[in-house]
Amino acid sequence: MKYLIVGTGGTGGCIGGYLASYGKDVTFIARGAHLKAMKERGLIIHSSRKGEIHIKDVKCSDGSDDIGKFDVIFVCVKGYSIYDIIPIIKKTSHEKTVVIPILNTLTAGEKLKEALPDITVLDGCIYVSGYVSAPGEITQGVMIFRVVFGPMENTEIDMYSLKKIQDDLMECQIDGIISDNIKRDTFRKFSFTSPLAATGAYFDVNVGEVQKQGKYREMFIALLKELEKVADTLNINLTNDLVKENLDILDGLAPNITASMQKDIKKGKQSEKDELIFDIVRISEKNGIEVPGYKKIAEHFGYGKNY
Incomplete structure (x- = not known):
């Protein structure tokens, strides 16, 4: 092939x-x-x-x-x-x-x-x-x-x-x-990539800071819980504990890792904030669900101004 x-x-x-x-x-x-x-x-x-x-x-x-x-x-x-x-x-x-x-x-x-x-x-x-x-x-x-x-x-x-x-x-x-069930599996992957990138970019911290107890980790968990609501709205049966699964993945990473979206934003380059953050706010607005964490981060990065 x-x-x-x-x-x-x-x-x-x-x-x-x-x-x-x-x-x-x-x-x-x-x-x-x-x-x-x-x-x-x-x-x-x-x-x-x-x-x-x-x-x-x-x-x-x-x-x-x-x-x-x-x-x-x-x-x-x-x-x-x-x-x-x-x-x-x-x-x-x-x-x-x-x-x-x-x-x-x-x-x-x-x-x-x-x-x-x-x-x-x-x-x-x-x-x-x-x-x-x-x-x-x-x-x-x-x-x-x-x-x-x-x-x-x-x-x-x-x-x-x-x-x-x-x-x-x-x-x-x-x-x-x-x-x-590729819809479920792509959502599961997104459910780690998106909250980590959003949390890291909003606070400008690396993985090591999110691994510690405190406000960074709490934001990561809050975004995961919001994604659970999104999954339910989209009729995605996750069949797993999204919070536990992604905390286990997070805690297994090297502490010096930084998400690529975060790096791009910091360098002033084009980034995937539209796909990783703004899309979730759009889905929530369309379906009438509350995602305050995502909305706060999206507005911080310009959602509602030029989008």
């Missing part, structure tokens, strides 16, 4: 790098200095799971040239870039292509499915710690590396194709999981 990785940051770089290191046919979409370094020196992954990975002959592009058609397209961009990459997906797809978005949002799959009605679009989420540590280099932190994917409601899919993708991931030391 031919794989296209749209967005070679920490997420896409790890997925594609692992696949390519086992001889899978992988092409990467990247840009700027990162793309230039990949063309010159290849892609290097400093991996906690596999050690040093160096793919010397990397097939990579900015997406403007003709790179052919692909069987599987992993979309690993930031939420605010999702519409920008639609032309690339259209150009590189054939009638049996499977598109798997791996984003920190609740609506990525739905947005892509609506924009690409003639292409099979799934939904997905990922558990990995990775970031671009230098042009052409990805650093992967904690050992966990899990990709969860599956069809959305009212999506017909050949399960053989999903099994083949899963087999490729597993062969390459990625824990590939075919979800029987």
